[in-house]
Amino acid sequence: MIFKWMYTMLFVILGWVIFRSDSLNSAFLYFKSMFGLNNNTFSDGLFTGWFEQNIILVITGIILSTPLFKILSEKTKNISAIQIIRIPVLVLLFVLSTASLVSSSYNPFIYFNF
Amino acid sequence: MKKTQIITGCIVFILCFAFMLSGVSSLSIIRPIFGSFKRTLTGEYSIEEAKQVISDTLTGDLLYHDLLLNIDSIKNYITGTKIITKDDCTIVRSESGKLIEPINKLSENEIKKGVEKIKQLQICSEENGAEFLYCVAPNKSEYEIAPSNINNFSKENTEMFIKFLSDANISYVSFSEYFKKNKIKTDDLYYYTDHHWKAETGFKITGVICEELHRLYGFEYNTEYIKEENYNFKIYPNHLLGSYGRKTGKYFTLHGKDDFALITPKFKTNMTEEEPLENIVRTGAFEETVLFIDDIENVSYGTYSGGNFRLQITKNNLNTDGKKILIIRDSFADVVTPFLSLQTKELHICDERKEEWIDDPNINLMEYIKNNKPDFVLILFNGVPSENDSRLNFFESN
Numbered sequence: 169m170i171f172k173w174m175y176t177m178l179f180v181i182l183g184w185v186i187f188r189s190d191s192l193n194s195a196f197l198y199f200k201s202m203f204g205l206n207n208n209t210f211s212d213g214l215f216t217g218w219f220e221q222n223i224i225l226v227i228t229g230i231i232l233s234t235p236l237f238k239i240l241s242e243k244t245k246n247i248s249a250i251q252i253i254r255i256p257v258l259v260l261l262f263v264l265s266t267a268s269l270v271s272s273s274y275n276p277f278i279y280f281n282f
Numbered sequence: 283m284k285k286t287q288i289i290t291g292c293i294v295f296i297l298c299f300a301f302m303l304s305g306v307s308s309l310s311i312i313r314p315i316f317g318s319f320k321r322t323l324t325g326e327y328s329i330e331e332a333k334q335v336i337s338d339t340l341t342g343d344l345l346y347h348d349l350l351l352n353i354d355s356i357k358n359y360i361t362g363t364k365i366i367t368k369d370d371c372t373i374v375r376s377e378s379g380k381l382i383e384p385i386n387k388l389s390e391n392e393i394k395k396g397v398e399k400i401k402q403l404q405i406c407s408e409e410n411g412a413e414f415l416y417c418v419a420p421n422k423s424e425y426e427i428a429p430s431n432i433n434n435f436s437k438e439n440t441e442m443f444i445k446f447l448s449d450a451n452i453s454y455v456s457f458s459e460y461f462k463k464n465k466i467k468t469d470d471l472y473y474y475t476d477h478h479w480k481a482e483t484g485f486k487i488t489g490v491i492c493e494e495l496h497r498l499y500g501f502e503y504n505t506e507y508i509k510e511e512n513y514n515f516k517i518y519p520n521h522l523l524g525s526y527g528r529k530t531g532k533y534f535t536l537h538g539k540d541d542f543a544l545i546t547p548k549f550k551t552n553m554t555e556e557e558p559l560e561n562i563v564r565t566g567a568f569e570e571t572v573l574f575i576d577d578i579e580n581v582s583y584g585t586y587s588g589g590n591f592r593l594q595i596t597k598n599n600l601n602t603d604g605k606k607i608l609i610i611r612d613s614f615a616d617v618v619t620p621f622l623s624l625q626t627k628e629l630h631i632c633d634e635r636k637e638e639w640i641d642d643p644n645i646n647l648m649e650y651i652k653n654n655k656p657d658f659v660l661i662l663f664n665g666v667p668s669e670n671d672s673r674l675n676f677f678e679s680n
Contacts, residue, residue, distance in 0.1 A: 189352075224361045251286050258294045263301065263350075264357055270347060270366075271354035271531065273446025 305345045314339045320613040355531025376426035381526035384434040396668035397446040407659040413499045419614045420458040422472040422666040445664040455494040473540040477522020483619025503625045516544040552599040559642045572620035592642035594631040596623040608656040614664040636672040644678040
């Protein structure tokens with residue numbers, strides 16, 4: 169099961185590279201970099217900087233990708249207090265998303281490029 | 283779907299809708315949006331123009347725009363974000379917590395071409411009997427450590443620029459060299475949330491300029507006028523949200539707003555401030571002429587010098603035997619020229635930048651120097667002016 173998931177994701181990610189590249193040549197160079205064949209190191213200042221600045225989002229994304237929240241949701245669906253807490257949490261997430269949009273003054277949506 | 287889930291969903295929807303509606307319900311938003319719809323239907327606006335108007339209105343005039351910006355800045359700080367990219371700039375939080383803008387590497391040729399223009403102005407000045415001095419004001423990012431994923435070439439550009447100034451025999455004073463030589467701590471020279479140096483720094487720099495002019499050309503100046511004890515320093519704590527802070531939100535750097543100092547002389551002054559292109563003349567004390575104070579509680583960086591003018595002339599009516607200086611500047615000179623004006627008979631302040639907030643045509647400095655015969659010509663720019671930098675429009679007149 170895990171193996172199926174892994175090779176699916178591998179081809180999805182490789183497909184995204186082609187999707188975003190300006191040309192086949194630049195896609196090929198990107199593939200080489202992904203597998204360390206472009207005289208690039210595993211990590212450098214550029215990687216460390218971006219990773220450090222996004223570590224919290226990465227960890228949050230990992231946690232949310234697991235069935236943990238689904239399990240918690242199932243176990244707490246009959247607890248009224250949890251249902252009540254969900255309201256301000258969801259509204260807060262909405263406010264944070266709006267804040268992010270307003271702050272960036274720009275709402276990129278790549279499919280508009282087509 | 284269970285009843286509680288439906289009710290929760292409805293409540294969340296209503297709250298979110300009410301939140302959105304409350305932000306856009308003012309007429310300052312509704313009118314432009316409906317106006318742009320109407321103009322698109324009549325063909326006056328293209329769809330892209332209409333989209334831009336709606337986007338600008340929604341983000342700029344949203345009722346709680348600043349609150350959302352500050353909320354986003356807290357979120358960015360908590361999640362460890364250090365880089366905010368905008369349409370016109372990238373703002374980075376440095377290791378010390380200050381907000382900076384990384385500088386791209388300039389080529390040797392770009393810098394050399396810029397130096398050539400400066401050299402032309404030096405030649406023109408000297409041909410008209412004026413001594414020349416270029417003042418190298420360091421960019422804030424020279425003193426800050428950016429995150430490892432950001433390239434900042436501020437220091438390298440400045441070093442190359444100074445080398446070319448020296449090669450071209452252009453007299454210059456480098457304030458970063460001065461700070462280093464005099465072991466001046468650089469961590470308190472600039473605002474946290476703005477790209478400018480502090481008013482206190484501008485005050486110190488004025489003294490450095492006077493000392494250098496004296497050393498090179500025997501410029502006589504009043505040493506009492508560069509001493510801090512002869513001035514009042516009124517500090518406004520937690521007062522100034524600078525240019526970078528306004529783009530990123532108040533809490534992107536936990537420092538919050540900067541303290542701001544209003545510096546005024548304790549001694550008697552009598553000055554005249556002229557804006558010849560606007561036909562404005564103001565006469566009075568220092569605070570009434572070279573400072574622009576509408577409301578003593580709402581002072582800002584622009585209080586010094588009044589912001590940016592194509593041409594401004596200040597006259598010290600108590601120094602009629604003094605010298606006439608022409609200074610070509612950018613906004614870093616805002617907090618220098620008021621104090622420099624005390625050391626001169628006349629200070630002619632010229633800003634040649636092509637920016638939307640300076641309407642007036644450029645001044646051809648060759649003609650200006652010929653007609654006004656200054657004793658000294660100074661340039662004070664921050665960072666490195668490269669070939670196409672509009673600050674170097676010395677000889678255009680349009």
